[in-house]
Amino acid sequence: MRTLTVSLTPKQAARLQDAVEGGGYASNSEIVREALRLWEQREELRALELAHLKRAYEEGMASGEGQDVDRTVFLRTLKADRAARG
Template identity: 85%
Template sequence: MRTLTVSLTPKQAARLQDAVNSGDYASNSEIVREALRLWEQREEFRTLELERLKRAYDEGMASGEGQHVNRTAFLRALKAERAIRG
């Protein structure tokens, strides 16, 4: 494994040490590896979500010309539909 030097605030360093002292983690490195795994998961999710949004945008653009919708009437219809469904 590669060793890196990371600068932390005193509060961050204390929280890491507390987690190790409590036995929740074996070492500071274990905490950082878990944090990086969570970050990687979040980045993967963001990438997938962005791809989904781009597809939805492309589908919307390909669906044809937009149309004007009366906001009040639209909301009233949604509420009526919801009331019917229960």
């Protein structure tokens, strides 16, 4: 494994120490590795969401020209549909 130097605030360092002393983790390194795994998962999810948005945009653009909608009529229709469903 590669060793890195990381700067933490005193509060962050204390939280790491508390987690290790409390038995939740075996070492500071274990905490950092878990944090990195969570960060990687979040980044993968963001990439998937971005790809989904790009596809939706492309599908929308390919669906043709948009049309003007009267918002009062649109909202009235939505409310009527909702009322009909109960």
